[in-house]
Amino acid sequence: xxxxxxxxxxxxxxxxxxxxxxxxxxxxxxxxxxxxxxxxxxxxxxxxxxxxxxxxxxxxxxxxxxxxxxxxxxxxxxxxxxxxxxxxxxxxxxxxxxxxxxxxxxxxxxxxxxxxxxxxxxxxxxxxxxxxxxxxxxxxxxxxxxxxxxxxxxxxxxxxxxxxxxxxxxxxxxxxxxxxxxxxxxxxxxxxxxxxxxxxxxxxxxxxxxxxxxxxxxxxxxxxxxxxxxxxxxxxxxxxxxxxxxxxxxxxxxxxxxxxxxxxxxxxxxxxxxxxxxxxxxxxxxxxxxxxxxxxxxxxxxxxxx
Amino acid sequence: xxxxxxxxxxxxxxxxxxxxxxxxxxxxxxxxxxxxxxxxxxxxxxxxxxxxxxxxxxxxxxxxxxxxxxxxxxxxxxxxxxxxxxxxxxxxxxxxxxxxxxxxxxxxxxxxxxxxxxxxxxxxxxxxxxxxxxxxxxxxxxxxxxxxxxxxxxxxxxxxxxxxxxxxxxxxxxxxxxxxxxxxxxxxxxxxxxxxxxxxxxxxxxxxxxxxxxxxxxxxxxxxxxxxxxxxxxxxxxxxxxxxxxxxxxxxxxxxxxxxxxxxxxxxxxxxxxxxxxxxxxxxxxxxxxxxxxxxxxxxxxxxxxxxxxxxxxxxxxxxxxxxxxxxx
Numbered sequence: 280x281x282x283x284x285x286x287x288x289x290x291x292x293x294x295x296x297x298x299x300x301x302x303x304x305x306x307x308x309x310x311x312x313x314x315x316x317x318x319x320x321x322x323x324x325x326x327x328x329x330x331x332x333x334x335x336x337x338x339x340x341x342x343x344x345x346x347x348x349x350x351x352x353x354x355x356x357x358x359x360x361x362x363x364x365x366x367x368x369x370x371x372x373x374x375x376x377x378x379x380x381x382x383x384x385x386x387x388x389x390x391x392x393x394x395x396x397x398x399x400x401x402x403x404x405x406x407x408x409x410x411x412x413x414x415x416x417x418x419x420x421x422x423x424x425x426x427x428x429x430x431x432x433x434x435x436x437x438x439x440x441x442x443x444x445x446x447x448x449x450x451x452x453x454x455x456x457x458x459x460x461x462x463x464x465x466x467x468x469x470x471x472x473x474x475x476x477x478x479x480x481x482x483x484x485x486x487x488x489x490x491x492x493x494x495x496x497x498x499x500x501x502x503x504x505x506x507x508x509x510x511x512x513x514x515x516x517x518x519x520x521x522x523x524x525x526x527x528x529x530x531x532x533x534x535x536x537x538x539x540x541x542x543x544x545x546x547x548x549x550x551x552x553x554x555x556x557x558x559x560x561x562x563x564x565x566x567x568x569x570x571x572x573x574x575x576x577x578x579x580x581x582x583x584x585x
Numbered sequence: 586x587x588x589x590x591x592x593x594x595x596x597x598x599x600x601x602x603x604x605x606x607x608x609x610x611x612x613x614x615x616x617x618x619x620x621x622x623x624x625x626x627x628x629x630x631x632x633x634x635x636x637x638x639x640x641x642x643x644x645x646x647x648x649x650x651x652x653x654x655x656x657x658x659x660x661x662x663x664x665x666x667x668x669x670x671x672x673x674x675x676x677x678x679x680x681x682x683x684x685x686x687x688x689x690x691x692x693x694x695x696x697x698x699x700x701x702x703x704x705x706x707x708x709x710x711x712x713x714x715x716x717x718x719x720x721x722x723x724x725x726x727x728x729x730x731x732x733x734x735x736x737x738x739x740x741x742x743x744x745x746x747x748x749x750x751x752x753x754x755x756x757x758x759x760x761x762x763x764x765x766x767x768x769x770x771x772x773x774x775x776x777x778x779x780x781x782x783x784x785x786x787x788x789x790x791x792x793x794x795x796x797x798x799x800x801x802x803x804x805x806x807x808x809x810x811x812x813x814x815x816x817x818x819x820x821x822x823x824x825x826x827x828x829x830x831x832x833x834x835x836x837x838x839x840x841x842x843x844x845x846x847x848x849x850x851x852x853x854x855x856x857x858x859x860x861x862x863x864x865x866x867x868x869x870x871x872x873x874x875x876x877x878x879x880x881x882x883x884x885x886x887x888x889x890x891x892x893x894x895x896x897x898x899x900x901x902x903x904x905x906x907x908x909x910x911x912x913x914x
Contacts, residue, residue, distance in 0.1 A: 326662035357635035393684035397633040422724035425682035
């Protein structure tokens with residue numbers, strides 16, 4: 280009986296803590312000097328109006344650092360801007376990190392290159408990602424050649440800002456990949472079906488680790504190691520069991536189950552775990568994970584701010 | 586799958602009941618007063634401007650079993666799946682190669698090949714568009730080659746057909762004819778593009794004309810004549826912005842049709858319904874955009890026929906009469 284009460288009180292504290300945390304997230308959203316995480320896409324490849332494909336923004340001061348470019352990245356950034364995050368105004372987007380070149384993580388890339396330019400971006404994008412990123416970028420620029428030429432020639436409406444569609448694509452390997460006054464970004468190798476990385480963002484006030492798509496990886500644990508926030512993918516075992524055997528084998532090698540994530544988080548010890556890139560309803564994954572993990576965690580939803 | 590006589594009887598009764606209740610259309614949805622399987626749905630009514638409630642330009646025409654998409658702006662896959670239309674069943678027609686009309690193509694193509702309910706492509710992705718379309722699609726294949734190669738490795742019995750593209754550069758004239766559906770492309774004037782088209786879709790004695798992006802031009806009037814429904818772009822800014830900003834002035838004059846231009850088009854074509862889409866509404870911090878209500882009011886000063894301010898997921902069923910349904914109605 281006492282144990283029950285103790286557990287209930289414990290749960291109340293967790294809820295209270297999450298409410299405070301949530302409130303803090305909102306408050307942080309109103310100041311300009313703290314790091315905010317804005318979830319721009321928490322979904323899987325399915326074209327779901329509530330869960331766009333994987334995309335995350337780490338916002339430090341007036342700059343947004345994007346991680347992955349799911350198809351809704353520009354639309355969700357624009358929505359976040361309208362909710363008051365100035366750095367996510369589409370014309371201000373200029374730095375992005377890509378975990379791997381699967382299409383669900385890159386289908387928003389053409390939109391990111393061309394839309395902000397069309398509506399006013401003057402600077403080239405700086406995009407970091409695995410080998411193959413340069414070729415992908417060059418081919419996208421070629422694919423949209425008619426748009427570029429007609430907008431930049433003598434009577435084109437972007438002729439005064441012809442640089443804005445350009446991209447400096449940086450092919451990375453593990454280690455330090457980016458550093459400016461706001462953030463230091465390191466990449467670590469993850470375990471997916473192709474060359475893939477997770478990213479660690481160190482800002483003046485927070486350390487944030489993002490998994491990308493991966494099997495549980497010691498590198499993720501090491502990158503976090505008591506970090507403020509770990510943003511990690513998860514697929515519930517019960518859902519995986521409903522999928523075709525080929526996907527089950529694929530998931531066993533290249534994705535993380537909620538059970539595995541709970542174990543990984545116990546080792547990585549993030550102050551907050553955000554689950555993203557999940558294939559089922561958030562309530563279901565919340566219920567699943569609640570039975571497995573006692574640490575602080577949330578199931579991310581599009582446009583959440585932490 | 587053999588039906589028992591009793592089951593069959595029930596089916597007949599059900600069918601009769603349906604006939605008396607509401608006339609069913611072949612796509613499983615009912616309309617209020619028509620029995621038509623010719624339907625236009627606005628999937629995206631914005632421009633490059635990434636609005637949360639207005640997605641990038643994209644218009645779906647369903648005619649019998651044909652599902653034809655006109656332009657593929659940002660978010661069109663989400664809109665299609667909101668209608669429970671598998672992405673893989675779509676044939677794409679592109680009015681012109683400005684990026685707001687094409688940035689959704691990689692998503693439609695590559696999310697559409699997934700062997701899942703929302704994908705289901707079984708034949709090469711058919712794409713018809715202006716000169717440069719086939720080349721664009723070839724470069725997109727190269728851009729996403731790493732993804733495709735990787736999936737080839739992990740999807741058993743991966744058929745090249747799943748990701749194959751059948752792209753064709755078109756000229757003015759009939760560009761597609763199948764299952765009683767005829768698609769005609771006609772040249773329009775838009776910005777400095779050599780090739781910009783509008784489309785007319787004819788089906789069983791009815792037709793819809795889609796302007797694409799255009800400034801006023803006679804060819805549109807010629808091809809839209811007799812169409813039941815006209816889907817028309819519009820571009821407008823407040824007079825003080827037009828006066829102050831030469832770029833806006835030039836853009837509106839050479840790219841788009843004002844509400845008055847569109848109204849004159851409608852008055853000459855006399856469709857059963859005119860519908861606005863692709864609202865180009867430049868603004869500045871100190872000068873707000875023109876509201877949709879103002880666009881309608883300015884149109885009304887010249888044109889008094891049936892008119893709708895299009896919005897995302899508005900559907901227009903074309904039969905002996907034309908019926909409009911907003912999303913959620």
